[in-house]
Amino acid sequence: MRLTILGSGTNVHPxxxxxGYLVRTDQTLLLDFGPRTLMNLLKAGANRHRITHxxxxxxxxxxxxxxxxxxxxxVIYAKYGGGHRPDMTLIGPRGLKRLLGTVMATFPSFSRPPFRVAFKEVTDRRFAIGDTLITPRTMTHVPDLHCVGYRIEYRGKTMAYSGDTQYCDNLVCLCRDVDVALLDCSFPANKPGPAHLHAGQCGLVAKEGGVDRLVLSHFYPIAERYDVRAQAGEEFDGSIMVGTDLLTIKV
Ligand SMILES: [Zn+2]
Ligand SMILES: [Zn+2]
Known part of the structure; x- marks a missing residue:
């Protein structure tokens, strides 16, 4: 399994x-798809037309x-580009069908694309995509919004992606004994903010979860002004990486 960071920042990070993250197993998967990550997907050399989930x-x-x-x-590629576009499955928390269904019905040229689009709203139950096993788990981010993290297993290796979350028991469970934990490190430990982990909590989750390698990501600009790696290291004595765009990690 290979993980490529497409985006390690936030909306207005300079x-x-x-x-956004690209995960390659027997599948080519995307985890989230934030602003400017499409450009990095192209830079990463991935064939965007082969992304199915x-x-x-x-x-x-x-x-x-x-x-x-x-x-x-x-849509444009499949209609006019002369290429084949496989079917697409969009997976996510509660609210996915309503939101993306509205997008499909509203945006010009989005309805009736020349390939099938399936929607899957997840519960905390494991499912398979080919030989890749996915376990979603509900996180605690903001009230009134269902947010999930994902645990991904392939050929005996496991990674966890927190999405956005505060410290919670479900996050520690998500990260239990994983080879790589990719965590929301929005804030430095000395300048914590609402709704997200800070660097010290990332280290704590990695320690409590028995993680092998911790990868910090989703930095707000303020996180750049402090040594978040050292702050996480005060809790966790395993390997810690500070994520950067286009960094690829072999899991
Ligand atoms: Zn976010
Ligand atoms: Zn969020």
Whole structure:
């Protein structure tokens, strides 16, 4: 399994794209699709027309806005580009069908695309895409919005992606004994903010979950001004990486 960070920042970060990750197993999967991550998907050398499953953690705009651009391109390619576009499955928390159904019905050229689009709203139950096993788990981010993290297993290796979350027991469970935990590190430990983890909590989750390698991502600009790696390291003595756009990690 290979993980490529397409976006390690947030909506208006000056140097990082917002949330998005490419996961390659027997499948080519996307985890979230925030602003500017489509450009990094192209830079990463992935064939966007072969992406069949997109998994959303939640529908804050920094996690799905580039899907609009991606989907429009997919329709144009399949209609006029002379290429085959396989069917697409969009996976995410409660509210996915309503939101993306509205997008499909409203945006010009989005309805009746020349390929099938399926919607899957997840519960906390495991499912398979080919030989890749996916376990969603409900996170605690903001009230009144269903947010999930994903645990992904393939050929004996496991990674966890937190999406956006505060510290919670479900997050520690999601990360239990994983090879790589990719966590929301919006804030430095000395400047915590609402609705997200800070660097010290990322380290704590990694320690409590028995994680092998911790990857920090989803940085607000303020996180750049402090040594978040050292802050996470005060709790967790395993390997810690500070995520950057286009970094690829072998899981
Ligand atoms: Zn969010
Ligand atoms: Zn976010």
């Amino acid at each position: 140097t990082r794209a917002a949330s 997109i998994l959303f953690s939640h529908f804050h705009a920094d996690h799905f806005s580039d899907f609009i651009t991606f989907f429009f391109d997919a």
